Amino acid sequence: MKKHIAIITFILLLSNSLFAQKAPYNVVFDMTSDDTISHRMALRWISEVTDNNPEANVEIVFYGKSLGMITEGKSIVAETVKSYTAKKNVAFKVCAIAMKNNKVDKSMLLPGVQIVPDGIYEIISKQHEDWGYIKVSH
Numbered sequence: 001m002k003k004h005i006a007i008i009t010f011i012l013l014l015s016n017s018l019f020a021q022k023a024p025y026n027v028v029f030d031m032t033s034d035d036t037i038s039h040r041m042a043l044r045w046i047s048e049v050t051d052n053n054p055e056a057n058v059e060i061v062f063y064g065k066s067l068g069m070i071t072e073g074k075s076i077v078a079e080t081v082k083s084y085t086a087k088k089n090v091a092f093k094v095c096a097i098a099m100k101n102n103k104v105d106k107s108m109l110l111p112g113v114q115i116v117p118d119g120i121y122e123i124i125s126k127q128h129e130d131w132g133y134i135k136v137s138h
Helices: 001-019 036-052 066-070 076-087 096-102 119-128
Strands: 026-031 057-062 088-097 114-116 132-135
Touching: 026 036, 026 119, 036 057, 036 066, 036 076, 057 066, 057 119, 066 088, 066 096, 076 088, 088 096, 088 119, 096 114, 114 119, 119 132
Parallel strands: 026 057, 026 132, 057 088, 088 114
Antiparallel strands: none
């Protein structure tokens, strides 16, 4: 009898883990660098996340000196950024304060890049919503 109870308990535990709901895959990337190696690396990570997890939500937040990645005529990854802005689960958000500090006007941004009032607050808000956080650096 004890053997049957142990087997039933094992099956229940196993079935519970097999049918458990998968946690959402949401990640915010923190970009402050003007280094093009970091820009390429972030796009590679976005590709890896979205290719392997099509339901994942990805956001990259730009502030500090990173605005060249999303500025028309300066970005060496502009075409890739533009292709990702067309996806509903990938967002590129730039800090309005950083735009002012770097003298970047809205008209200079790549199409699809969204402006947020404060990049750091955007990241903190995502963390409060249980998004994962990744600092982009190498």
